Amino acid sequence: MSRLNVYADNNPGTPIIHLTDPARIASELAPIGVRFERWNSPVTPDRPAPEAEVLAAYRPYLDQLMGETGAGSADVLRVGPETQGWAEARRKYLSEHTHGEDEVRFFVHGQGDFILHVNGRVYDVRCTAGDLISVPAGTPHWFDGGETPDFVTLRIFTNPDGWIARYTGSDIAASFPAEA
Incomplete structure (x- = not known):
């Protein structure tokens, strides 16, 4: 289930907001520029489906999104317990970082937490299958797919070089682990 917990950035133990309704999550994130929505595709490809099949299933959504954002490419990222190099x-x-472009992800299967640090608050957004999140360029954040990950996402890029992080040097992420 999708979830949003919001904390004061100096109080990791007690959420000041807890939401599970996707519309309310989207409304809470909109003022900080984060796009959050549910895609109700008539078809969800099987987890091991080839990349071309996954992209084809979501092509109408991708075309619209890429047209709106000017993104130039999309790919499929599969991470599971067998993924080599996951711990690294x-x-x-898990280190707070920013990007020079929006970080756009759609969860086809599984879940992961995007944790944002904005205006003295920490927003822990649990994304699950069917969720789209777009974290604006320059927004400090980190991501946790868990110790035993199991997710498939669509990644949408403007920069042809893909995922490029600029680390902030802050250790705040250690104080705000994703909730199980």
Whole structure:
């Protein structure tokens, strides 16, 4: 289930907001420029489906989104317990960072937490299958797919070089682990 917990950035133990309704989550995130929505595709490809099949299933959504954002490419990222190098990649994702372009993800299967640090608040957004999130360029955040990940996402890029992080050097992410 999709979820949003919001904390004061100096109080990781007590959420000041807890939401599970996707429309309310979207409304809470909109003022900080984060796009959050549910895509109700008539077809959800199987987890091991080839990349071309996954992209084709969501092509109408992707075409519209890429037209709105000027993004130039989309791909499929599959991460599971068998994924080589996940522990090292997870450490990178768990460090607060920003990007020079919006970070856009759609969850086809599984879940992951995008955790944003904006205006003295920490927004822990649990994204699940059917959720789209777009974190604006320059927004400090980190991502947790869990110790035993199991997700398939569509990634949408404007920059042909793909995912490029600029680390902030802050250790705030250690105080705000994603909730199980």
